[in-house]
Amino acid sequence: xxxxxxxxxxxxxxxxxxxxxxxxxxxxxxxxxxxxxxxxxxxxxxxxxxxxxxxxxxxxxxxxxxxxxxxxxxxxxxxxxxxxxxxxxxxxxxxxxxxxxxxxxxxxxxxxxxxxxxxxxxxxxxxxxxxxxxxxxxxxxxxxxxxxxxxxxxxxxxxxxxxxxxxxxxxxxxxxxxxxxxxxxxxxxxxxxxxxxxx
Numbered sequence: 489x490x491x492x493x494x495x496x497x498x499x500x501x502x503x504x505x506x507x508x509x510x511x512x513x514x515x516x517x518x519x520x521x522x523x524x525x526x527x528x529x530x531x532x533x534x535x536x537x538x539x540x541x542x543x544x545x546x547x548x549x550x551x552x553x554x555x556x557x558x559x560x561x562x563x564x565x566x567x568x569x570x571x572x573x574x575x576x577x578x579x580x581x582x583x584x585x586x587x588x589x590x591x592x593x594x595x596x597x598x599x600x601x602x603x604x605x606x607x608x609x610x611x612x613x614x615x616x617x618x619x620x621x622x623x624x625x626x627x628x629x630x631x632x633x634x635x636x637x638x639x640x641x642x643x644x645x646x647x648x649x650x651x652x653x654x655x656x657x658x659x660x661x662x663x664x665x666x667x668x669x670x671x672x673x674x675x676x677x678x679x680x681x682x683x684x685x686x687x
Contacts, residue, residue, distance in 0.1 A: 491519070491684040493614050494585040495576060495602075499595045500620035501650030503632045505666045509620065510589055512673050517680070521579045523588040526552075529567035542572075559611075560590075560597035571598070573611075580610040585684065592653045599659070616683055618676070619660040623667035625651070 500506035513520055526542040528549050537543045544552075549568045552558060561570030571588060579586045590598065595617055605612040622628035628650055632643045657663055662679055666672040680686075 490583070491585075491686050493580040493583055493610065494520075494616055494680065494684050495580060495611050495614040496520070496585060496587040496680070497595050497598055497615070497617040498587060498589055498620065499592050499617070499653070499660070500666075501622065501628065501653045502646045503628050503635070503650070504620045504622050505669060505672070506589065506620045508669065509664075509666070509673055509676055510587060513587065513676065513680070516677070517585075519584045520680075521584055521586050523571060523576060523586050525569055525571055526558075526561075527567060527569045529569075544568075559601050560594050562594065562597075576611060580614055585614070585680075592656050592659075596656075596659065616662065617660045618662045618664060618679070619657045620672070621654065621657060621663050621665045622650070623665055627667075 498506055498510060510522070514522055524538065524540070524542055526544050526549065528544055528546045531537065531540070531543055535541065546568065549561075549570070552570075552572070553561060557572055557574065558570040559573045559576070561568055563569075571590070571594070576586045576588075588598070599617060602609075602612050602615045607613075622631070625647065629643070629647060632638060632646055638646065664672055664675050664679070
């Protein structure tokens with residue numbers, strides 16, 4: 489059965505379970521490829537080049553900016569982060585889908601770039617963006633506190649960021665509330681199945 493290749497952009501506030509949902513999708517859907525970002529920061533811990541990030545020199549990254557190779561990029565704390573366009577085009581041309589895990593600002597940049605593309609461009613044809621919502625701010629606080637990994641200041645900062653991000657959820661084509669992981673995952677699968685024509 490031939491399915492439509494999708495270019496899926498997913499965002500969520502910290503603690504909403506987006507990474508877990510994406511991992512579940514990648515395990516079940518073998519035709520969805522995870523987009524690996526580029527960065528100029530040094531690898532941390534056991535991070536591997538080409539698996540966690542494409543680690544680039546600042547010079548190489550700036551060359552690629554000059555070549556308009558990125559769909560979006562940002563400079564965060566003196567390090568560049570960006571999403572290359574060519575790997576996404578390659579995956580879509582092979583008939584597979586690409587999923588991009590990105591923050592609200594990055595998603596806005598991608599959306600803007602995609603809107604400007606001709607209607608025949610595969611990135612525009614397959615484009616879909618999804619925002620994963622917490623059931624409530626109280627529940628998000630409970631989850632962040634329950635992880636036991638963040639300081640009080642860090643939790644307050646994440647919650648303040650989350651409010652700003654949730655305020656922009658309306659920019660997304662679809663919203664999935666993660667109140668229960670299994671149900672949220674089913675909603676996500678139903679959405680992808682419908683959009684890619686698997687139904």
